[in-house]
Amino acid sequence: MGLDEFKRLEKLEFLDLSGNQLSGSLSFKELKLENLKVLNLEYTNFNKLSDVEALTSLKALSLNDIGINDSSVLQGICSLKNLHELDLSRNNFYGPVPMCFRNLTSLRLLDLSNNILSGNIPAALITPLVHLEYLSLSGNLFGGSFSFSSLGNHSKLQGFKLGPLNNDSHVDTEDLALPPPFQLKALYLSGCNLNNQTRKIPSFLLYQKEMQNLDLSSNKLVGQIPTWLLQNNTNLEVLVLKDNSFTGPFLVDDSLGKYLRQLDISNNDVSGKVPQNIGLSFSSLQWLNLSGNSFEANIPQSLGNLTWAESIDLSHNTFSGEVLTYAICKLSDLEFLDLSKNQLIGPLPACSELTSLKFIHLHHNMISGPISNMLSGSFNLMTLDLGYNKLSGGIPPLKTCCGTNQLILPIAGNLGFFESDYSSCSQINREPLAEMVGAEQDPQCRHVNHFSEAHGNRPVKIIPTQVKFMEILQTANSCPKTKFIVRFSYSNKNVIFTTKSRSERYAGNILNFMSGLDLSCNQLIGAIPPEFGDLRHIRALNLSHNYLQGSIPSRLSMLNLVESLDLSYNNFSGEIPSELASLNFLSIFNVSYNNLSGRVPDTGEFATFDDSNYRGNPGLCGPLLKRSCNPFAPHPENVGDQDIEVDGAIDVAAFYWSFFASYMVIVISFVVILCVSPYYRRAWSFYIDYWILSRFYEYCGSRSSEKKQTWKVFNWNMRRR
Known part of the structure; x- marks a missing residue:
């Protein structure tokens, strides 16, 4: 690029080119900016920077996230003796850190995070930089050991960030003289094999009084979570102790934690009851994660006082009692709620204030009754996982703003789940699907016996036409996408969803592009509502392993983006609509074990399917099945759901009748x-x-x-x- 105009600005002291699409090479010697003190090039695309040493007056340099990998730049920086701030984060610098960096003794900020730097942790480089206030070495490939004694003279240090390290590396904090010379405000030591001999929390933290952000996650630390962490640091805002081996109870003081915004102690072995006053003590909490522990008893009602809460994760514990009753309805800012894999019972509360809710995970509990109006105000719902409960009744109409989001709706393993005129038929008791069509051969549906474990009578339900109002399953470009700015909340959460005959976990931003509807392995009867054709942006539709009947709606051809369509193991009859051949993205299509007849489409994507997609339909014909479609030959009669035969299966009724007849012949x-x-x-x-x-x-x-x-x-x- 041409920057000749800068040559006339010899007295220029401040230059900010950040956030532009500037690219190519840049020579500072040609620009003659000897008086430049601040240079910000972050988020640009320069691939080569030469003659950095010409900026002799430079005090602050930011090359954050420009993607450069030219290590010669590092050698040039060593000549900038007046540098106070140096940000080289989020680039592709590789190899060891040049030892000449130890000559930059005026540095107050040094950020080398998220590169490909390797070698031993540069303790010898850090020791002379006694004026450092912030030091970040995280997100690299450093190895070896690091002792906090290297920071013994850094009295101005306020922030330190390191890790994760490989398994052969470790960080030792116990050889630091106490009390330490510094008062830290931020300490991040995630995945550092901290104090690998004792696995104890660093002793010097007992002397820290100004801590605001503390992350000691993934260090296999043992013992009880110390109460003095909160008692000594009354301004603490972020406390992350996840993925350790802490045990014992979790104690909370009423007078502490009023500034705490994030608390994450997930994946430990903390036990006992969650303090009933947790919502009062931590009234400013925005993100709470207690998942993966051994908490028991009821969920505290004081969580209703977390009026700023955006994410609450209490999954994978042994909580019992009812689902928060109406306490949760007060949390109008709540976006993520995960109470899955507990022992919660009772009905869902009826809420209309949860207008911000995007993710609801309540699967693997014992929640019963209808969904009621819990979701009546959930305009932005993206995932709703209610599987493996005892829910019944219908899904209320879900509303959304122009359909800005997509909904993934796994509800397998419940009791029908859709209300209809059949809901009063308490005597209906049909055989489990596995007994009817040998569904035990399908590992995706081995949980069908869960129906009989939940209730003696299994109510049979139909799919309501209200599904057409579920605009959350649609997308519209006219509405802006929601941006997430949460640091440690639900961005790493995932949803298990079955598509293309595989169950996969979807997490992070991919949820913005994945939408589908999974009603498989229930006991739904009736026909597919034609309104399903209005769900034009779903990518997967799974209605398999039910008792659905009637014809396949031709309006399903309007699902232009669908990639997986599974209608197997039902009682569908009639022909496969030829209009489905227009589905250009369809890669999985399964209608096996129904009562379909007529010619199989053989154009478009249907030309790629084989006979395994149509198995168990003796009335189907066509070149793909190597079965002639003679118009004068009668089609096999459609058989009812009691006459479905599976290849290789024994007709038990015929066997008993033949045995009885043989016995009677002998006697007579x-x-x-x-x-x-x-x-x-x-x-x-x-x-x-x-x-x-x-x-x-x-x-x-x-x-x-x-x-x-x-x-x-x-x-x-x-x-x-």
């Missing part, structure tokens, strides 16, 4: 022989008499000589007759 033949032949009739009579006499002598203790005499008399009478 024996009776006829006795009636026709007097000889065999007398022989049968004498054998019966002998058997009775033998039993009599046996039980009455008679001698064997009497038995022999009886047998002689029997044989003499037979010969005489």
